[in-house]
Amino acid sequence: MVAAAEPGISAQQPKEKVDPIRWLKENLFSTWYNVILTALGLYIIYLVAAGLYQWGIADAVWVAETRRECLDKNPNGACWAGVFAWFEGFIYGRYPLDERWRINFGVIVLVLWMVPLWLPRVQGKIGIAASVVAFYPFFAGYLFMGGDKSLFLQVMVSIAIVSFIGVIVHAVIGVTSGGSLARTLLRLTGVSGAGDKLQRNLLIIAALAAVAIAFMAQAQWEVPTVSWVRWGGLFLTLVISGIGITTALPAGIVLALGRRSQLPVIRVLCTTFIEVFRSVPLITILFMATTMFPLFLPEGFTLNKLVQVIVAVCLFAACYMAEIVRGGLQAIPKGQYEAAHAMGLGYWRMMGFIIMPQALKFMIPNIVGNLIGLLKDTTLVTIIGLFDILNMIQAASQDVPWRGLHKEPMFVGALIFFIICFSMSKYSQHLERKLNTDHR
Amino acid sequence: MKLVKFAAAFAAAAGMLAVGTTGASAESTLEIVKKRDILRCQVGKPSPGFYNLDAQGNWYGSDVAVCQAIAAAVLGDKNKLEIQSVSTQARFTAMANGESDVLSRTTTWTLLRDTQLGLDFTAINFYDGQGFMVPKGSGIKSALELKGATVCVLTGTTTELNLADYNRKNNLKIQAVTFEDNNVRDDTYLQGGCDAITNDKSGLASSKAKFANPGEHVILPETISKEPLGPVVRQNDSQWMDIVKWTVYALINAEELGINSKNVDEMRKNPPNPSVGRMLGAEGNLEKGLGLSKDWAYNVIKQVGNYGEVYEAYMGGGKLGIGIDRAGSPNALWTQGGLQYSPPFR
Structure with a gap:
């Protein structure tokens, strides 16, 4: 947690002027084995980059009607034409x-x-x-x-x-x-x-x-x-994870406070809830929610699968968040609680003004890490037949005109996920710097 | 993926338990569907030929056509249809818990499934069978020459079991390499990771067609299993079973009688013979026992086409077809040496 303070300190130090040649000498070529490692590293980067360039740009086919046409033009390159044809599908799914x-x-x-x-x-x-x-x-x-x-x-x-x-x-x-x-x-x-x-x-x-x-x-x-059946693509992924993310934090805070509560009933309830949902894999919860739950309902009563999935994801995310929050609360020294009490603050004001602001700051890397995990976990909904972005990508590879087109869509999907997750990560780092008020 | 299997087994077990309670339902499926005014038809994850998504998000394929035909027969409109894509593991549970009205997805008719899952198989709309594909350069001409070969196969289906049976029967010492995804399996095969792929022959044809050089691969002549595929309904609802069964037969019979989506209006107005007239509702009252409208079969053929049209569009040489020859295959009409045969409409 102390590490979170470091960027703040360096930000306050005057920036040294960096001489690029000296920097290279000090960091990459300082000893003979570092020279070898650097050369090896550069070679591997070259191999990957050259391969990607050859496949993705030099040999790629950009305009075609079907994958067969792509293969006829150049069988070794990427067939981006198919990705263009399907791109809206990846984003909007089956939305009309x-x-x-x-x-x-x-x-x-x-x-x-x-x-x-x-x-x-x-x-x-x-x-x-x-x-x-x-x-x-x-x-x-x-x-x-x-x-x-x-x-x-x-x-x-x-x-x-x-x-x-x-x-x-x-x-x-x-x-x-x-x-x-x-x-x-x-x-x-x-x-x-x-x-x-x-x-x-x-x-x-x-x-x-x-x-x-x-x-x-x-x-x-x-x-x-527009029935939820037609929701899909990145849109559906963002709906599920967006709702999961926005409910996870408040629900997690409530659960964490409940688990640390002095009241035995609340404590036991919260602990049971957290432990049960945290001990079961998300995929099992999804299966239970969508295939088992309807069995207990009266005949002809069908639930909205999307709502079931969202509820399952929210419960699951809240439990993980609760433990992160509890960890953050644990890190606050006892003196802070005592000082707050000494000032005459009640429980909620103590939590709201003294404890939580400090604790949440510590937790940012963990929280964001968890949220990124949640976003990626939502791809599990493919298993219950929702057409999120991953399922649309797989559907593209089975569509008859584009049959077998699977590397290119996967590549694009990975890129989309990377962009989203990396910006979340960057934003969390920015938040950490901004909220960093202590100078330990 | 172990977890998936565990969860699936668990769900399937619960589904079987639940059959006892849902089997004796107060309302018949026909009533439920009519009241809902939309048919819930279950397919699987996209699979070329049978059920596919296009880039606009619409379903197409031969099993989807069966769904559309049932919707047209029961509700008069093939678009009053909700296609549910359910994973292979959850397919029977989704039937048992009432989520789907009918299952129309490459599901092989076996005794066990017909008797122990609370399900009834209706009619066969596609005869498939498992085969092998090898590179032409390997010189292999028969599956019996695959001694000691590594064979790529999809996991979790009867395909894997059939391979094991065939292996044992002929003592071939085949090594199976299993995959979850057919694209990964095909890539492995193309890169020499295995000597052959095994799958239903329709799937093999479809895989072959997507390779960069389809001519360099051959599908071996042996068919090592019987895979009769067709729609499935819940047990103990014979009216609904009749409707689904006779909708499939309507597709087949129409082809036999020479009725197609283009000439069906003319055929209904001036039936060339009593069989056509009876089927299209111009005379008689065949619809009575099914509980459908008089023009049910007309709607099916007008909106979906006959069996031959559906086959040509999705299995044959159509723009969205996967290019499997029909002539000489079991899917030809019985009048042309195949197995597609409808009981008489009278």
Whole structure:
């Protein structure tokens, strides 16, 4: 855990000017065996790179109708034409062609909603993050599934629309003037001098009015149903792992606190839950959830497989997260608890203000490592017949016009996973540096 | 992958236990399907010829055509269909727990499966059989010459067991190398990792067609197993079984009677003979016992085509076909020396 502090220290040291030739001499050619190792390493890199270049670029076929055509043009190279033909399939799975804009639109809204979190001048980031987690799923859920909206969903979608627009306006105000949406609203209506309570009530009324307007507006809005059966590709992978990731952390924190609780019932319940789900492989949980669970249900009652999978993934991820959180809590010295108590803080305030902020900081590498693992684990859903990105890639190799095309799609799939996981990793390193406030 | 097998065995065992409770259901499958207005038809992971996904995410293939035919017969529209892709390990459980209405996926009809899994096999829509493929350069002309050879085979299917039987019977000392994925198996074979591949002959033909030089490989003449493939339903629902069975027969019979998707309208208006008229619902009331509409067979042929059309499109030389010759094979009509034979529609 101390290692987490190191980048922070080096960042504060003045950068030395590096002489490339001296650097090479010191690091790669310092002794005779280092010279040999360097040469060997370079040779291996050359072999791999040259092979990849020959296969992937020099001999590759970029335009073809079928794999046979690719083979006729050049049997030794990659057949990227097939990957182009199937690429949308890898991303959207079996989502209907005419409805794919909905996925794009949903992603754009999510990105726009989250951008303010990275803008330094915007205030109230916790509120923004909470609004994304609480309301975006309803908006996205309806956008992706479509069909009739229940009253509850209508209300939630309206709230989501209002919070989205609110966050965007708030961010624009924040970036341009450093203010907040609430204060600007109050100033514009000329009541910024009124009492706190009045101000708050006015804001609530304004929010309710906005929701009411949004409710009227969204009543007209309807998109056709797209059954979960047609969800697939990278989209499905991201839906499952996205929901898993967002629930894992809060649920993990709750479970970890429960396991360390003084109350025996809560402690035993949490411990049992964690141990049971953590001791069973994910694939077994998925199998149980989708093939065994329906056996216990009444006849003709079929569950949505996707929901079962998501619930299974969430439970599984939460248990792992709980143990990571518990590890982080363990690392906080007892003095911190005692100091918090001495200041008269209760349990929740002690956890919220003193313990958790310190513990979570320690846990970032572990948490992100776990989340990356979760993202990759979701490819196991192929085994129960969901067409996530891996299953689409395998389907491409069986599609008659492109039969046998499997190296190229796999390569692309690996690349996509690498990009996602590597950016997660990079972001976590950035977070570590940013949150690093101690100078041990 | 041990875990997968364990989980599958566990699930299958539970599925068998559950048969007792689900077998005596209050509602028949026909009622459930009609009420739902959509047919749930189970296939497997994409497999050339039988069930495939295209780049737009649509299913196609000969087993998918059977699903479409059943949907057309029961619901009047071949698109009122939900294709479920289920792993080989979970296929029978998904039938037992009521998830799928019918299973239409390269599943070999065996006595054990027909009697002990709570399932009924209906009709055979494809006769397959296991064979071997070797490089032409090896000079091998018969499977009996494979003495001491290494043979690549997919694991977890009857293919592996058939190979073991054949090996023992002929004392060939074959070494089996098992694979989970047919692309990896084929690559290993192409790179000389094994002397031969064994698989159902349809699969071999399909593998061969995807090689860079198909001409350099030969499929040996021996067929070492019988693999009758066809749709499967839950046991104790004879009406649903009749519907599925006679839908397959409708495809075959239509070809025999010369009805196809193009001439079916004309044939129904002016039936050339009573057999055609009866089948298409222009006369008689064949549909009564099945509990379907009068034009069920018409819908099947109009929307899906007859057996020959389906074969040509997905198994034969069509654009999406895997190019297996039908003439002289068991899948030719009985009138042409094959085994495809439908009981009379009367």
